[in-house]
Amino acid sequence: MVRPGSPRGLRFAVVGNPGNRRVSLFGDAVRAAGLPGPRVVPWGDVLRDRGADFAADEIVRVDSPGEDAEVDRLLRGVPDPTRVEGSARWYAAFTAALRGLRGGIRLDDPADLAVLFDKRSCHAVLDRAGVPVPASPTSGPDGAPVRGWDDVRALMREHRMPRVFVKPAHGSSASGVLAVETGGGRIRATTSVELTPDGRLHNSLRVRRYEREQDLAAIVDALAPDGLHVERWLPKASQQGRAADLRVVVVAGRATHAVVRTSRWPLTNLHLGGSRGDLDAARRAVEAAGARWADVLEVCERAASCFPRTLCVGVDLLPAVGWRRAFVGEVNAFGDLLPGLTGLPGSGAEGLDTYGAQVAAALRAHARPGPLRPHRTGTPHD
Numbered sequence: 001m002v003r004p005g006s007p008r009g010l011r012f013a014v015v016g017n018p019g020n021r022r023v024s025l026f027g028d029a030v031r032a033a034g035l036p037g038p039r040v041v042p043w044g045d046v047l048r049d050r051g052a053d054f055a056a057d058e059i060v061r062v063d064s065p066g067e068d069a070e071v072d073r074l075l076r077g078v079p080d081p082t083r084v085e086g087s088a089r090w091y092a093a094f095t096a097a098l099r100g101l102r103g104g105i106r107l108d109d110p111a112d113l114a115v116l117f118d119k120r121s122c123h124a125v126l127d128r129a130g131v132p133v134p135a136s137p138t139s140g141p142d143g144a145p146v147r148g149w150d151d152v153r154a155l156m157r158e159h160r161m162p163r164v165f166v167k168p169a170h171g172s173s174a175s176g177v178l179a180v181e182t183g184g185g186r187i188r189a190t191t192s193v194e195l196t197p198d199g200r201l202h203n204s205l206r207v208r209r210y211e212r213e214q215d216l217a218a219i220v221d222a223l224a225p226d227g228l229h230v231e232r233w234l235p236k237a238s239q240q241g242r243a244a245d246l247r248v249v250v251v252a253g254r255a256t257h258a259v260v261r262t263s264r265w266p267l268t269n270l271h272l273g274g275s276r277g278d279l280d281a282a283r284r285a286v287e288a289a290g291a292r293w294a295d296v297l298e299v300c301e302r303a304a305s306c307f308p309r310t311l312c313v314g315v316d317l318l319p320a321v322g323w324r325r326a327f328v329g330e331v332n333a334f335g336d337l338l339p340g341l342t343g344l345p346g347s348g349a350e351g352l353d354t355y356g357a358q359v360a361a362a363l364r365a366h367a368r369p370g371p372l373r374p375h376r377t378g379t380p381h382d
Helices: 021-032 043-049 069-076 087-099 110-116 119-128 149-158 213-226 279-288 293-305 354-366
Strands: 011-016 039-042 052-062 101-106 163-168 178-183 186-195 201-210 228-232 242-251 254-263 312-319 326-332
Touching (some): 011 021, 011 043, 021 354, 039 043, 043 069, 043 087, 052 354, 069 087, 087 110, 149 178, 149 213, 149 228, 163 213, 178 213, 186 213, 242 293, 254 293, 254 354, 293 326, 312 354
Antiparallel strands (some): 163 178, 163 228, 178 186, 242 254, 242 312
């Protein structure tokens, strides 16, 4: 039964991998709103058919194509899903597939997603909009090219950046990311990349350190053909002696959910051994530093406003040492997988998880005349 206030005849559809946890959680949220479960269009079918068609009254959510070996092979052309290489081909195939989705009412925009999945372009869009971001010599179309390790070393010297993050331009989930630091004649990189004796690169759930420059060069040289982004490694605030940052989910222009991520490594991703920290303690630390918690969330909302045609993004916020300032590290198209987390007080998403908040926002937008758009708009990127 459709709940009071829900438009009758409304249908949802999801482009995703059947059985994927994200798809299941979104389906649960749709059903909890009193609507039929969404029609799931498998990514494999979209890639093989070079697109998919949707009815005019279907609200369409594009979900992550990850966690499916066959889909990964179709996107990257690499038989082993643990391999790191192939992200440029993945990006080309993914963006082409997005352009092949026809009809429906979209919760995202192909042009937005194309920028979100190119770290160089995304950094430039945020920077032009005045969003605080780490300095980067590779940002935007005029950024310096990175053809290999020698270019990384040259950029570090030229821009006086002894500590940098080197990121695959089209990567996600910290795949292929290296936190590189130099000093005292030594060099070290922290990463989840496993370099095998035959020179292949594999994703690993174990973070490790490399201290031989020839190993770092081998990794960077192998990743460079897919495109690399280099940015200054900013010292982050800490919580209980561990490096801390925040993942903030923004739905329809509002910061609705937030989680602190802490780790003994510079990579705080939860799947790499990071753990959830204390959000209330982070808020108190911000306020004790003389800043306002609302301003911290507003930075995330400003970042999301650069993508006004996409309903939901996950913002990685990097609080500086002392908690007074914060920078946006990344904006993630599929950054909403925070199971069991309910909305922030005053966000309008109290009692809802990230998927419930998106369904509610979609229902509100559908009830109004005009296209489905976030309620706060910014200047669209070029």
